[in-house]
Amino acid sequence: MERRTSRRDFLKTAGGIAAGLGLGAVITVEPARATPAEMAEAIRKVVGSARVTPGKVTLDLPPLIENGNAVPLTVTVESPMTEAQHVRAVHVFTEKNPQPNVVSFHLGPRAGRARVATRIRLADSQNVVAICELSDGSLWSDTAGIVVTLAACLEDGI
Amino acid sequence: MASALINVPARAKRGEVIEIKTLISHTMETGFRRTQLGAVIPRDIIRRFVCTYNGTEVFRADLHPAISANPFIVFSTVAIESGTLVFSWTGDNGFSATESAKISVE
Numbered sequence: 001m002e003r004r005t006s007r008r009d010f011l012k013t014a015g016g017i018a019a020g021l022g023l024g025a026v027i028t029v030e031p032a033r034a035t036p037a038e039m040a041e042a043i044r045k046v047v048g049s050a051r052v053t054p055g056k057v058t059l060d061l062p063p064l065i066e067n068g069n070a071v072p073l074t075v076t077v078e079s080p081m082t083e084a085q086h087v088r089a090v091h092v093f094t095e096k097n098p099q100p101n102v103v104s105f106h107l108g109p110r111a112g113r114a115r116v117a118t119r120i121r122l123a124d125s126q127n128v129v130a131i132c133e134l135s136d137g138s139l140w141s142d143t144a145g146i147v148v149t150l151a152a153c154l155e156d157g158i
Numbered sequence: 159m160a161s162a163l164i165n166v167p168a169r170a171k172r173g174e175v176i177e178i179k180t181l182i183s184h185t186m187e188t189g190f191r192r193t194q195l196g197a198v199i200p201r202d203i204i205r206r207f208v209c210t211y212n213g214t215e216v217f218r219a220d221l222h223p224a225i226s227a228n229p230f231i232v233f234s235t236v237a238i239e240s241g242t243l244v245f246s247w248t249g250d251n252g253f254s255a256t257e258s259a260k261i262s263v264e
Contacts, residue, residue: 070226097224098190105233106218110211112175112236118219119226121188 034100039093039129042100046091047131047139056140057090059130063145068122068152075105075130077114077140087114089133096126121152164245166259170237178209178217181230182247182255188223204229204249212241221249237263 034042043052060074077087086109092102105116114132122128125147132140165179182204189201201223209217216235229247240263246256 074232094224098188099223101222102224103222104220106220107233108216110214110216110235110238111233113177113234115232115234116219117230117232119230121224121226 033096033098033123034094036095036127039095039100043091043093043129043131046101046104047133050137050139052131052139052141054141054143056134057130057132057142059092059128059142059144061128061144061146064147064149065122066149068124068148068150070119071122071146071148072117073120073128074115074117075132075142077132079114079134081107081109081112081114083109084135086135087111087132088135090114090116091131091133092120093129093131094120094122094126095128096124097121098123102128122146122148123151124148162245162247162255162257164257164259166243166261168260169262169264172237172239172263174237175234176237176261177232177234178243179230179232180207180209180245180257181228183228184247184249184253186221186223186225186227186229190223202250202253204247204253206248207231208246208248209233209235210244210246211235212239237261239263 056078058076065071075090079087087107090105093100094102102120103118107114127143127145129141129143162182167176170176184204187199187202191199193199203223204221207219208215217233219231221229242258242260244258248254
């Protein structure tokens with residue numbers, strides 16, 4: 001029996017090989033990414049095993065940002081900021097950056113107001129989590145989703 | 159020496175909450191980027207920022223590579239007494255910078 005490769009078969013095979021190679025290249029080029037599981041682990045490492053409850057914290061992020069290299073971030077916590085009742089620390093984590101930790105702010109009653117702001121880098125559209133540690137040891141969190149058009153960390157270096 | 163910009167009100171009422179803005183020039187190289195030849199560019203970031211008010215620490219931040227280049231940090235403190243606020247940044251490769259600002263409280 002004559003075996004001839006039809007044009008369709010040839011294209012299918014060629015396409016498959018190309019896709020395979022392309023995928024391989026992507027996997028080798030892509031930098032290591034943290035995953036939500038790694039973020040959860042990083043959170044445990046920083047705040048311990050206590051329960052984290054959503055609430056009290058407000059994480060302000062723009063819903064969509066063009067440049068992931070400088071994303072304005074503001075964290076506000078409802079707290080009277082007195083000696084007896086104040087915010088001890090605010091931690092920020094991301095799901096898909098190469099490393100889940102972003103920043104840890106350490107405040108105290110001398111802060112007067114529990115509000116901190118900075119600019120962060122985001123490697124992808126993802127969820128960002130802010131966790132605050134109160135003086136009574138309780139932990140509160142807020143999560144914000146953000147769409148990033150141009151990711152940080154991926155551009156070529158010098 | 160890195161240049162830093164500090165925004166602290168020159169005078170404040172006793173007990174008033176003042177907002178402080180700080181910006182320092184630094185590349186904050188993440189350590190995840192590569193050159194066109196594929197070599198990893200080593201990490202070079204500021205690890206820690208501390209603010210002291212007349213010698214007492216009022217604010218501290220631990221920074222990671224996910225902080226943008228030229229770290230900009232906004233926080234607040236209560237104006238308790240006239241004196242000096244000292245801001246210091248320390249990081250990789252022995253990076254260290256210190257700035258101070260005077261405040262008069264009435």
